[in-house]
Amino acid sequence: MVKDSKASKDLWKCIRSLNPSQQEKAYELLNEDGVKTNNVSDICLQNSIHYGERKSFWNNTDQILSDLKEKVSSNIIPLNSLLLETVFREDPVKLFEVFESVELLFVVKSHILNFGKREAIRQTWGYVKQLRIKIIFVLGHLHNMDHFADLESKWHKDIIQLNIEDKYENLVYKTIYALLSLSKLNIRTEYVHCVDDDRLVNAINVYDIARQNIAQSDTVMLGFMVNLSRPARSMTSKNYVSFEDYPFLYFPSYIIGGTILTNMKTIHMLSIGIQYVRLIHIEDVYIGMVATAFKIEMRHHSGFLPFKKSVLMFSSYLSSPGYDHAYALLRDWTLIEQNEKINTKR
Structure with a gap:
């Protein structure tokens, strides 16, 4: 029932x-x-009659997919104009010039002001000796703060910064241009995990789950999946979507943006798809629309938590949200390390 x-x-x-x-x-x-x-x-x-024609959001995807199989590209004109040449404050190719092959690449969406959270990630789950991992932080720009981001980037060499104002409505562009740059540079990694900077991640568990569930030949995304979500129509909501921008009753199924786990083949397909699917500003919903349009499989995994859980359960999950402050991540990571030492002695 x-x-x-x-x-x-x-x-x-x-x-x-x-x-x-x-x-x-x-x-x-x-x-x-x-x-x-x-x-x-x-x-x-x-x-459904509630959706009417979808062609205003994506066109000819079956033809595009057929073209890609036959000749790797399509002559169909994209809906979106995405300019890689001017969107970055510094060319990402410089960041990846000394990039070695890794097992797991983390693409972390972070607000430019979250200096402490980024440093906490570098000192905790972003540094795992058992795996070859790489962290990349994707930032927007903010007046009078770019200089500090430049210093951080020169010191750590792990930041991609966009020439786009760093605000919630522009979060979708961080994901879009990260996907485009990864695809263009053909990064050498087995798996890619797109994550928000307010999450505590169990990198070893994430990699193990990726190996068990994602073949390199698959076009698939794994994460916490949402079905039958309705657009927010209240103008006071930060996720407000007007009927003009999205006139339909439901969103397609999508994976929560901070939990997307995939491979480079899927990154390549997403980077193509975002050129042909009309933009809306809700990042995870938009990526779900691209996945739906281009027949990328989405799979739910409950290990990507939608709410915060006790760090005592860290060994059993993949990631947990709720780390809005750097001190909370550093504190809980210390507890995790202490708990692991106790379990090792038993």
Whole structure:
């Protein structure tokens, strides 16, 4: 049976809006244990009367995918104009000139003012002796603060900074241009994890899960997946989306932005897809739209927590949010190390 929840009610409402043949297909995806919501919601997205025509958001993706298989590129004109030549304050190629092959690359979206949080990450989960990992922080710019970011970049050599104001509405551009630069430079890494700077990450667990679930030939993203999410229509919400920007009832399935784990093949496909899918400012939703349009598989993994858990459970999860202050990350990392020493002595 389907559990009585808001998401379930929304799902049934969505199913009822389909025509009979589409409803039959949706019902086939239901089972006694519950709803395969990602599959059913995809049907709703593709066919529901609430969505109307999708061509205003992406066009000819089937043709583009066919072109890519045959000749590696497509002649279809992109919807978005993305200028790599001018968007970076300093060419990322300089950052990767001495870049060695790594097992896991962390792309950390960080506000320019979060100097302490970045330093805390470097001293904690960003430094793991057991793995070959690399941390890259993606920042925007802020008047009178760029000089300090320049000094930090010269010292640590782990920062990509955009010529775009560092505010929440521009978060999507950090992800977009990080993907484009990684794809263009063809970074040598087995896996890529896109993460926010307020997370505590278990790098070893993340790498192990990647090896178990993501083949290098796959186009797939792993993370905490959200289904049947509605756009925020209240103008007081930081996630407000107008009907003009997004007129549909539901968002496609998407993975929370701070939890995306993938490989370079998928990075290449995403970097192509973002050129052909109309932009909205909600970063994780937008990447979900690109994945849906370009048939990139999304898989849910509960190890990427949507809420903070005790550090005593650190060994069992992949990442936890809730670290808005550097001291909290440093404090909990010390507790983790102390707990590991105690367990080793037993």
